[in-house]
Amino acid sequence: MALIDETHDAALRSWVESANGHGDFPIQNLPLGVFSRPGETARGGVAIGDHILDLAALAASGLLEGEALDAARAGSGETLNPLLALGSGPRRALRRRVSALLVEGAAERAQVEPLLVPMAEATLHLPARIADYTDFYVGIHHATNIGKLFRPDNPLLPNYKHVPIGYHGRASTVRPSGAPVIRPNGQTKAPDADAPSFGPIGRLDYELELGVWMAQGNQLGQPIPIDKALDHIAGVTLLNDWSARDVQAWEYQPLGPFLAKNFLTTVSPWIVTMEALAPFRMAQAPRPAGDPRPLPYLWDETDQRQGALSLDLEVSLSTARMRGEGVPAQRLSHGPAGNMYWTIAQMVAHHASNGCEMNPGDLLGTGTISGSEDGSQGSLMEITRSGREKVTLPTGETRTFLEDGDELTLSGRFVAEGAVSIGFGPCAGVVQAAVSLK
Numbered sequence: 001m002a003l004i005d006e007t008h009d010a011a012l013r014s015w016v017e018s019a020n021g022h023g024d025f026p027i028q029n030l031p032l033g034v035f036s037r038p039g040e041t042a043r044g045g046v047a048i049g050d051h052i053l054d055l056a057a058l059a060a061s062g063l064l065e066g067e068a069l070d071a072a073r074a075g076s077g078e079t080l081n082p083l084l085a086l087g088s089g090p091r092r093a094l095r096r097r098v099s100a101l102l103v104e105g106a107a108e109r110a111q112v113e114p115l116l117v118p119m120a121e122a123t124l125h126l127p128a129r130i131a132d133y134t135d136f137y138v139g140i141h142h143a144t145n146i147g148k149l150f151r152p153d154n155p156l157l158p159n160y161k162h163v164p165i166g167y168h169g170r171a172s173t174v175r176p177s178g179a180p181v182i183r184p185n186g187q188t189k190a191p192d193a194d195a196p197s198f199g200p201i202g203r204l205d206y207e208l209e210l211g212v213w214m215a216q217g218n219q220l221g222q223p224i225p226i227d228k229a230l231d232h233i234a235g236v237t238l239l240n241d242w243s244a245r246d247v248q249a250w251e252y253q254p255l256g257p258f259l260a261k262n263f264l265t266t267v268s269p270w271i272v273t274m275e276a277l278a279p280f281r282m283a284q285a286p287r288p289a290g291d292p293r294p295l296p297y298l299w300d301e302t303d304q305r306q307g308a309l310s311l312d313l314e315v316s317l318s319t320a321r322m323r324g325e326g327v328p329a330q331r332l333s334h335g336p337a338g339n340m341y342w343t344i345a346q347m348v349a350h351h352a353s354n355g356c357e358m359n360p361g362d363l364l365g366t367g368t369i370s371g372s373e374d375g376s377q378g379s380l381m382e383i384t385r386s387g388r389e390k391v392t393l394p395t396g397e398t399r400t401f402l403e404d405g406d407e408l409t410l411s412g413r414f415v416a417e418g419a420v421s422i423g424f425g426p427c428a429g430v431v432q433a434a435v436s437l438k
């Protein structure tokens with residue numbers, strides 16, 4: 001169940017002034033990440049306003065005990081995998097104690113203040129070592145839009161409403177926000193060409209997704225029942241599944257995405273925990289009349305009542321020229337995340353249903369989240385209808401797909417009545433020219 005406690009109180013303010021009214025990291029959020037300063041080893045931290053609370057220093061401070069101390073110690077190393085493996089109990093104990101230490105009027109302020117690091121001085125790393133990355137395809141409008149482009153007569157394949165479709169991605173190329181997006185070289189074949197060719201890909205696209213960080217895993221051979229699935233999830237992140245559409249079109253049949261998808265995946269560096277999300281859980285949209293009811297291993301009434309998230313997502317683009325002229329980034333799309341045909345719990349339960357071993361720090365992508373209307377589509381492939389329509393920018397420049405120098409930023413905000421909104425921090429990357437072929 002989603003537990004609302006004193007840490008979610010909308011009246012809470014922090015003595016860290018920048019946290020109050022902060023768009024992403026007010027005291028109600030307290031996301032987990034890994035940071036370093038020049039010359040220091042990386043370690044876990046908690047974002048609060050424009051600062052980071054150093055978990056290693058906090059663990060050594062004598063201010064924690066019990067499960068909260070266990071969690072801070074497990075979060076003191078270069079990855080959060082040990083902390084994620086502890087599951088929700090210690091994670092929640094740490095959250096409650098950190099909230100109490102950072103709240104306005106806290107008696108321990110003088111002891112905690114030296115444990116804060118300005119975020120501007122820190123490099124943010126991936127929060128966990130990712131052993132496995134899986135990308136799903138649960139955005140039904142995206143699946144329909146893309147399906148129409150690849151297969152006009154048969155957009156949604158017959159399995160879609162029975163199975164949460166996914167493929168195993170590439171963990172080695174996941175990077176935190178800010179990593180350069182090097183245009184890949186690839187083999188493509190234009191529809192009217194006689195033969196394929198190899199070189200810098202032309203149709204570089206992004207995909208707006210939600211990422212899910214796994215907490216404690218399961219043993220090989222042991223499924224994760226759907227009513228226990230959320231116990232295995234630590235939290236969420238923004239995820240950009242950069243995509244080479246021209247490679248995808250040529251390579252994807254019959255085994256699905258390969259080099260079109262594995263050259264880079266960007267995530268926002270903070271894990272917004274399941275505890276922080278409690279006020280933003282909402283009912284999954286009912287399935288349209290006539291849609292099949294999922295098989296019992298994918299169905300849980302509690303999950304249907306609160307398995308979706310009240311989250312607004314946005315994508316913006318800034319060209320090199322726009323940045324040079326001081327022109328603000330242009331919004332390409334915005335919309336709610338409520339367009340997922342399957343819930344996160346259904347994704348996890350399906351993934352482990354055959355006994356597949358999942359591990360702490362594994363990353364799952366939801367698949368592109370698009371709305372049904374113009375202005376809410378989560379990829380350029382959809383916005384430009386496969387390059388047939390141009391996006392015009394304030395400088396008069398136009399785009400069908402991303403060009404070198406373009407900066408693409410995903411952002412998201414959880415919004416619910418009576419709750420203080422929280423966010424992820426940026427998930428951005430700038431496109432660089434392809435490596436030259438000599």
Ligand code: CA
Pocket residue numbers: 135136207209241365367368
């Ligand atoms: Ca994807």
